[in-house]
Amino acid sequence: MRQGLADGAAQSTALPVEIGFLSNHGHAPEVLWQAAVFSQAAGVTADEFLIREGIVPEDGFYRALAAELRLSFIANPHLSSAVRYPDSVLAGLAPLARDKARFVAAPRGPALTDLLKTRSLGRPLAITTPTRLRQAVFQTQARLIAQQAAHELANKTPHLATDVSYGQIALLFMALTLISFGLVHAFGPTIGILGAAMGPLFIGSVVLRLAASMLSNPVIPTAPPPRTEDADLPVYTVIAALYREKRVVARFLDALAQLDYPAAKLDIKLVLEVDDPETMEALRAIEVPGNVEILIAPPGEPRTKPRALNVALPLARGRYTVIYDAEDVPDPGQLRLAVSRFAEAPPRVACLQARLTIDNTDDTWLTRLFTVEYAALFDVFNPGLAEIGSPIALGGTSNHFRTSVLRRVHGWDAWNVTEDADLGIRLVRLGYEVRDLPSSTFEEAPGTLRLWMRQRTRWMKGYVQTAVVHTRKPWIMLRQLGLWRFSGALALTWGVVLSALVYPFFTGLYLASWFASTEEAFDLGWTAALNAYALTLFLSGAASIFIPACVALHRRRLWRLMPWILMLPLYYCLVSFAAWRGLWELAIAPFRWNKTSHGLARTSRAGLFQKHQARVAVTRSLNTAPP
Template sequence: MRQGLADRGQQSTALAVELGFLADHGHEPEALRQATILARIAGVPADEFVLKHGLIGETEFYRALAAELGLPFLAAPRLSPHVRYPDGILAGLAPLAGAGAGFVAAPHGAALAHLLKARSPGRLLAITTPSQLREAVFRVQAPLIAHRAAHDLAEKAPALATDVGYGQIVTLFMGLSLFSFGVGYAPGFTIAFLGTALSPLFLGMVVLRLSAPFLPERAVADAQRPRMEDADLPVYTVIAALYREKRVAARLLEALSRLDYPAAKLDIKLVLEADDEETPEALRAAGLPGNVEVLVAPPGQPRTKPRALNVALPLARGSLTVIYDAEDVPDPGQLRLAAAHLLQAPPQVACLQARLTIDNTDDSWLTRLFTIEYAALFDVFNPGLAAIGSPVPLGGTSNHFRTAILREVHGWDAWNVTEDADLGIRLARLGYAVKDLPSSTLEEAPGTLRLWMRQRTRWMKGFVQTATTHSREPWTALRQLGAFKFFSALVLTWGIVLSALVYPLFTGLFLGAWLFGTNQASGSRWDAALQASALILFLSGAASILVPACVALHRRRLWRLAPWLPLLPLYYGLVSLAAWGGLWELATATFRWNKTSHGLARTSRSGLVRSTMPGRPAPDR
């Protein structure tokens, strides 16, 4: 080799093999030595350290590697149609197109060190970058990738996949028609029958909601927990699906850069859609860190967030995986806390749900009520469900998974528009648990009724899909879950849907009977008993709304929102409208994904919500 090679061997013995060759290609040996030391402290290969920290550009690094090995560098390799997905990307090795064309490689870590030591490329004929290799595989295997992302669950576990067909929709609407006929023909009997039939679900919901505030809060004493060394931390994959998110793309990158986690151990994957031109432009303007990969989901159906997440899951390199939304601002210490929890938790704990909280609370009356709802759900109700071992319908973000288990359960259901709730129930059916993570992620709530209704209609449609999916084979679900978890799952799926659908009817009838029927003589003791039970159910239902909300405001120190509590019954009336809208969409646009627009917030409790497009002023308050 060159004369500099001998000098390097004498004065740079501390250099990692993965970096040593760079000394002959224009890089200072002392800087490489420092990078080697820092990589050892972080517990990562030295090449990954310099690339993920952006100390050396990816193209510059692999061009130097090609020159060192005397091999050509391919900026856009043409691959064989027989390239394996995702194995070729993960291994950094793929066959080139053409008979006897050999292989192209983008080696990293141990494979790179072995190649440099052996100096025998064998059938390896070219070098490329990991990004170019990934894009080349996506070009060749786009149909396969799209198919797996959409149908993997249905093909491997059909009993757990969404299958809402026309027959089920017709049955559902026939039931609603019979109910409407019964109300018109024999209202008293119909409503009494319906109330009696649904009362176990309603009472179950009341019991769960009223018991959750009184369960001991199992917060972690972080001050007493020793801080894990960087070398002991696992690689963490972060996945975020973005579609037309130019307003918040830069802010997401900023929020991820604030995470208190070694950058070289972050495997960040942003999944975009092929027809989205504005988000890539915003990301390029913001500047992509070295540990961020941009994946473009191949065209296909359905156009949903879970399908996009499924595109990224096979490529996850971390033993832990977290999902974030485009507008999220997670607590900087969230990944460290989640890693510490999962490393110490029993192996059946598959997921930790962090606590979502609304940041743009003061945008409107709707965002104030949304803040109360989220506080009650993520600070009181979900932690209570986790504490008693109930299934937990996940929130759509800040879910921290063991990657191996997430792959084992086949990821997300691409055809379910509330994929988070579905995955929470599926994990419980397969014997896994979801626990609470006492760490916050800031979210942006829709500030207008139109945007809120679009989002909530999708959620309620997805809950119907989830309820239908997991009650198709009730005896199988009962055997998998056991009696308590099975009933809890019914309450958290059908109970949520049905209570939302009948909320205005039952509330109106009850109030009408008590306000305008008090002068009528009771027909019988049976009528009196029904009236008394209706009163108990009404009052307990109201308490199940207000008590968790009050406890949540106390825990979040948001008592300034207390004057808005009387509007919660109106708010849940809007939820009922969204539930009926969800039924209509289930029949007319079963798998349509009503996208929520982000980056429209005008206020911020934390002071973090800003427009981060380059050269763009913050919105007026």
Template sequence: MKLGLAEPSPQSTALPVEIGFLAHHGHPPETLRQAAILARSVGVPADEFLLKHNLVGEDDFYRALATELQLPFLAAPRLSRSAHYPNSVLAGIAPLGNRKSGFVMAPRGEALARFLRTRPRGGPLAITSPSRMREAVFRARGPWIAHRAASDLAERTPDLATDLSYAQIAVLSIGVALISFGICHAPEATVTIMGAALGPLFLGMIVLRLAASILNNPIEPKTQLPRAEDTGLPVYTIIAALYREKRVAARLIHALSRLDYPAAKLDIKLVLETDDRETLETLQAIELPGNTEIIVAPKGEPRTKPRALNVALPLARGRFTVIYDAEDVPDPGQLRLAVARFAGLPRNVACLQARLTIDNTDDSWLTRLFTIEYAALFDVFNPGLAEIGSPILLGGTSVLKAIHGWDAWNVTEDADLGIRLARLGYEVRDLPSSTLEEAPSTLGVWMRQRTRWMKGYVQTATSHSRKPGALLRQLGIWRFYGALVLTWGIVLSAVVYPLFSALFLTWWLSGTARLFASRWELMGHAYSLTLFFSGAIAIVVPACFALHRRRLWRLLPWVPLLPFYYGLVSLAAWRGLWELATATFRWNKTSHGHARTSRSGLVQKHQARVVDTRSLKTAPP
């Protein structure tokens, strides 16, 4: 950041105590003075402004502090087992390994100012930096941190946690086997019974999709909200879990640097796994902003994204928390819009779901259909559900600590989170702001991703319907019905979609639906006809509305292929059921950074810049 201000007024020349000592240790007083003025204009302590803008290195700052206080600086403090996570990190104080060794401190903000005013000298105290303090706590408490990230939800609220027992898996397997047996030996009777049993779920899905389509939810705010002063903005925590994401790590940092939000009020946490050296080395080769920290999750099971997020969540310092994936490129004004929206909403609104949109639309036929699917889901269906007060399967929220974070054992953590928020009385609303994502461009990668999603939907449906009476009391009858439609309805419709479609077409094309059939046969055929055609309409209509809102009419010729696309979703659902029985908690990693096209132009432009930078770094002198 460049500091270029007018001549400061006499009232603003005094240096704040939390940075004033730096003038005695080689840092230009004028730079410190101008940083202090800017810090006041943003509404943050001067030390945080300096550090988050990389005006002073963290180690340099805290070594100077140690020298000023005549205390030792510890580069790798060895902490006592009584060090507490996350409090030792957040408070900046922890006991050292030897009881007589006293404490190590990494004060910041007001705590640093108080510490400097009291000027403790000597005694059992040492200084370290906040990053080194966090690393020391992780070394001392790693197994406990890993256990908490994996098991906190299950131990505190077991009724809301994923607990898919072998008995439940056996029941699901037996049900699938019985259906398969019935289809082979009595197809018409089996399909009739299944249609009668599942019809309410399918009709509910159809009604929800069509009702959402007629609601007006544009992709941008209907009214322009006034721009808030920087001093009034809260601290915003950003968490992103990265695993083997060296291709897109630099792009993510660039995307976050474009956010129209004071850098000193951003608390960015990138969570890595211990065996992911390539992503760590990529990030270490980048000059990370001072508001960004790398957290390496301790070894533990399960190896899932929600477990990694749970490691970082207790360290969040922001009033609000947003979750981004490694390949995300959010709209620069997204966080300001979210803060403004939250300010005008009831307190029980815990989450704003932004619009996800595919950027690499023209990579392949698959990415074109994926674009249509995401547009229908995030620009039509989810905003409509939010408007009518239905549970939503996607979310990320500022009340995550209160509800014990994500379910580490659920492989579609957002689906579970949406239902859990609804059960606990929270609401999810729409945020008309776009985040660009990269869609898989090959069928193999797409199938692995979608298999994980469908497996997670089964986990979510099974977990939250273990006690239907409790679910009904918590949600009420209509939201209870909506939750069933959005969990079991999605899973079962995907499972039976090709079967019902094939048998329906066979019956009608072979003349089974004859004019002089019995009354019951006519009723059955009318029922199946209604489901079939209304289901087809419920696929096409939201897609057309979404393409209109996104100005993507050039994709309209691809809409007739959606029934075949959902046939692939059905295959993924069957694969998900098989994987549920054979590898229940396996996380199918989706590789990113392979996009060949970019509708926005941002992704490819930055990818080229990353390549140029790396080639310069690796060139011989």
């Protein structure tokens, strides 16, 4: 017995300082020794490894630390109003309001080691956990955090922030009224003027789409990078804004657990809203990993995803940060691939956009067309734009950023309902680049027309916001981007909006002209040159719809969806209706965020849903089995 204790004592002395004390508080030295070995292989401190891998509960670790240091443990610290955000959370130290101890600490890594080495008694210090400290800071500085998340971009760079005033909205609707008046009283000249004015923008969009289709951008990288040792990998922050996601949150955490990345180097932050107890209950019902932090965004306006992301960004500890949505299932190797691509790229490359693909393709006709649209966008169009150096309107998820750059550009525009598209344009305006990341993330598409229309209305409203913001002072944007990229940015903002608005009208008008005399039907008085111009727009526009879709389905090997390409012209009529709805919503509720419901999928291309359900069933059977 004595020999065993002596061996244990000898082993504990060889343990790292930051965890060695745990052997005096009921934790087996051999377990601590193994954790120390694995933490060294992962390149993290032993205390972070123990907690993030879930070997020792955070609460138990810090209560043992308080007992070891003979300091009081505070479960609910009441902080002074002088506490600083995010500094106090990142430093693990905050001033107390009323207590014998002047400060409360939740040390990690080197700070924990220093505290254990000094061990000076009588210090005005108490101990708590990082989670409890963070919650106390959020409670004390709720107003400041809400203000910063909503207004930092506008305060620091007002010319790049969303500021769609009612005057601008009135001006937009006055222009639409004048166009309507012209169509009623001078149809031919009005159509001619509109076609001539918007034609160059449409041609620019067509050229970009067709040029992107000619470039080779395979779904899977042709030469995978060599595998990096875990110890050499940086800390990676994952941020997900969740709202009413009780149906998918367990599967999302399961998907993150499948990532081929050391758990101790994953800094996962889930941002919830105060009026969403359902998601919180769903999280309490499962075993949340030790590398997951749950942040409750303070009450405030606007109630948008970018505001929630801005709440988490100041607390990001990773060199890189990725944004995921609650229904996402990223490729397990995505983070490792991103690390290698960032290492190869120059510092001006601020973001890598991964490929989004639809998982529930076979749910409905709408999800099939959504799959075709996403394949064309993320497997052909965006990778091609990145290759030719054009600006990119980012997707809403699977964006990988250099964290330092993301902070430098003040995060996301909380008032823009397509914050992703806005950020993509803003990064390029500020001198950075966005590149493609050939790694897939499976997403769930809305399966009903009502859900799809709500989502697409928000997207089109946000594109109008983005277009207004970035062309408010076009001469500045032209100077920042140069003529070529300026034209690309216009095509990606106003080009998307205007083409969606007029697509069914101009297409129908042109097709009708084939079945009736031009003069008799519309009295347009087109010249031969104008007819040729219209024919060029029509044919090139059709090519820009069908060619990228065909190329994308070939790359994804989704040949069975080829017949559905013929439905794309009708699908884009629905997009046009959503664009007009977006204009109307911009006038009555410019910052309303139409929530997309998830967890309603009935099919799964990759079998992800079924695999998760099977795991849940096995877990439940084990939990309910008699002893």
